Amino acid sequence: MSETLTRRKLITTGLAGLAGIAGISAAERIANGYGLVPPDSGGIWGVGETLTYAAQRMLMSHHSMAREFSPCEISKSIPVTNGAPQTDPYQRHLANKFRDWRLMVDGIVARPSSFSLTEIQRMPARTQITHQACEQGWSFIAQWSGVPLSYVLNRVGVSTRAKYVVFWSFDPRWDSLDLTDAFHPQTLLAYNMNGQDLPPDYGAPLRVRVPRQLGYKSVKFLTRITVVEDIKKVGDGRGSALPSHGFSWYAGI
Amino acid sequence: MATAYLVDVACQPTTEKAASRPALVRITHWIFTLSFFGLAFSGFAIVLVHPHFYWGEAGNVGTPAVFSLPVRPPILFGLPERSIVGALSGRGRHLHFQSAWFAILSGLVYVISGILSQHIRNQLVPTADQLSWRSLRAAVRDHQSLRTLRAHRSYNLLQRLTYLFVIFILFPLTTLSGFAMSPSITSVFPSLAIAFGGQQSARTIHFFLSSLLCLFLVAHVLMICLAGFQKRVRSMIASKEVS
Numbered sequence: 282m283s284e285t286l287t288r289r290k291l292i293t294t295g296l297a298g299l300a301g302i303a304g305i306s307a308a309e310r311i312a313n314g315y316g317l318v319p320p321d322s323g324g325i326w327g328v329g330e331t332l333t334y335a336a337q338r339m340l341m342s343h344h345s346m347a348r349e350f351s352p353c354e355i356s357k358s359i360p361v362t363n364g365a366p367q368t369d370p371y372q373r374h375l376a377n378k379f380r381d382w383r384l385m386v387d388g389i390v391a392r393p394s395s396f397s398l399t400e401i402q403r404m405p406a407r408t409q410i411t412h413q414a415c416e417q418g419w420s421f422i423a424q425w426s427g428v429p430l431s432y433v434l435n436r437v438g439v440s441t442r443a444k445y446v447v448f449w450s451f452d453p454r455w456d457s458l459d460l461t462d463a464f465h466p467q468t469l470l471a472y473n474m475n476g477q478d479l480p481p482d483y484g485a486p487l488r489v490r491v492p493r494q495l496g497y498k499s500v501k502f503l504t505r506i507t508v509v510e511d512i513k514k515v516g517d518g519r520g521s522a523l524p525s526h527g528f529s530w531y532a533g534i
Numbered sequence: 535m536a537t538a539y540l541v542d543v544a545c546q547p548t549t550e551k552a553a554s555r556p557a558l559v560r561i562t563h564w565i566f567t568l569s570f571f572g573l574a575f576s577g578f579a580i581v582l583v584h585p586h587f588y589w590g591e592a593g594n595v596g597t598p599a600v601f602s603l604p605v606r607p608p609i610l611f612g613l614p615e616r617s618i619v620g621a622l623s624g625r626g627r628h629l630h631f632q633s634a635w636f637a638i639l640s641g642l643v644y645v646i647s648g649i650l651s652q653h654i655r656n657q658l659v660p661t662a663d664q665l666s667w668r669s670l671r672a673a674v675r676d677h678q679s680l681r682t683l684r685a686h687r688s689y690n691l692l693q694r695l696t697y698l699f700v701i702f703i704l705f706p707l708t709t710l711s712g713f714a715m716s717p718s719i720t721s722v723f724p725s726l727a728i729a730f731g732g733q734q735s736a737r738t739i740h741f742f743l744s745s746l747l748c749l750f751l752v753a754h755v756l757m758i759c760l761a762g763f764q765k766r767v768r769s770m771i772a773s774k775e776v777s
Contacts, residue, residue: 326625329632337718345721350591358596412591412733414717416623418584419594420733493718526616527624533718534627 316444316459320512320520321530334531343461347492350410355475356421363452365481366502371451379486384470388447388508391438398486402472404428409467411492413499416528425490427471431464434508442510445520448489451502456521457512457530458491458498467492470503495532497523554773556651562644563770565636570751572633577744579626582607583619587741591732600738638709645701657689658698664691700750708747711740 312318317335321327365371374382379398387393407429414420434446439460446463449455462468469490472479479485484501491498512520520530585603586595593599607618648654663669673690689697713719713726714736720727730736758766 326628326632329628329635332635333631341718341722345718347717347721348724348727354591356592356594356597358594360594360596412717414715414733415584415594416627417619418580418623418737419586419588420592421594422592493721495717523624527620527628529624529627534631534716 319529319531320445320457320518321524323519326529330529330531333534337531337533338461344465345493347411347467350412350422352410352424354422355410355424359421359423359483360415360419361482362415362417362496363454363501365485366451368451371502374451375481375485382486384487384503385505386433386437386508387505389440389443389510390434390508391440392436394437396433398472401428401433401470401487404432407466407469408473409469409490409492411467411490413492413496415496416532424475425469425471426473427469427487427490429466430468430470430489431466433470433506434463437508439508440510443508445509445512445515447507447509447512447515448500448503449505449507450500451504452500454500454522455516456489456498456500456523457509457515458489462491462493465491465493493533495534497528498532555770556647556653557773558643558647558651559653560770560773562640562647565640566644569633569637569640570747572629573637574744574748574751576626576629576633579622580630581605581741583623583626587738588734589731589738590734591727593734634709634712641701641705658694658701660691660694664694696750700747704743704746704750708740708743711736711743715740 309318312331312335317331317338319330319334322331365375383395383397384401385393385395405428406426408424408426410422410424412420412422430446443460445457445459447455447457458468467490470487471484471490472487474480474483479488484499484503487503488501489499489503507515509515512518516522517525519525521528524530581603582605585605586593586599587601587603588594588597589600607622609618645654648658664673670691673692676690677692710726711730713723714730715733720733727733727736730739
């Protein structure tokens, strides 16, 4: 092989490499502009996380519905990973049957509000029988009733600048959804499971249900919902308490 | 002989005149190799957290398992359970999906470039004269003797069929059974979950298909060792066959 050919090869490879790097950074800027980069995109796993999230948001319908099942398919056993909080405030509300509990809805909304459980139960309800997979691998099917999150968000008037909806809980756990999942018709604030008031271990008084993502995105024991534009300013900036434990923010997988 | 059948899939042209592999085949081969190790390693880490397998739509510790693997998550330095689970299945899923992206993209580049450059037709699709019972018997017989096998200039019928099966059936099915576990993908393609018999069935099938891929890897590497590890690996790295 002659020397010139080697040099030419070297130059082409170098140029291709540079073009590749320029392409990636341009792609990143475009992806950021269209909201295709998840909040936990930093670090070595950011490549895979961003590819999965961006590909799903770009290629898949934002309105696709999770499968719904018939009542006879409801699971007989439904294990729990994190049960009811043993903290004083939660236990007091539980003993009081959540009569004084209120859900705060704030952030960049026109009318920051708070709702009692009775008020939420009087809102238009939706009942669905869906499958929930735990990130560990097991799963169950259950019936959930609640108010679509979109109804509550429309009622408080979400700013056009809004990008994420953050959920706070009696748990130290917090999490967030992008507006696609927050406004999805199957995303519920659920207060009823299999025809009964939501039991404490399953998230009483109110929990999120996001059937298009793994179970851990469905935050339990809700206290407050905050609508934000910049998720980087919330908590450690990764959109959820879970990335610090090794779990992805986007769990549509 | 049964092992020889499985094992001999890695043999390939050994004469100096044999055509060298296109660069894209060699590059995608090694990207795919790394990705496959990432997938297998992280897949096992994820399974460690819940080594029970079910059939149907849903399954958990309260429902009967089809089978369970005799493994348990490692207890490391008294770490709390959530940290261990996070490290195994949380980080495991990070590695799994990142590897899956590289595997699928490099696999697609390999298949598309292989079709365009006729690499797949020339090297992997059985030739007309290979498609006979006589040729099949000869290939099986060849696999009993390493020397006759090494003397061949190109893949024999068994090798070609095995590669085609792995590339066009086993790997796509493994990927699809993985997709069938995804709550977001199945919301767009519900038939995917239904075709595999439910989300938990898809998980069980995914486990078996991945195990078959690992078995193929073992056979593939064993065959390379038998055919001369250094020489074979060098020929997958360098553009020219090294003798």
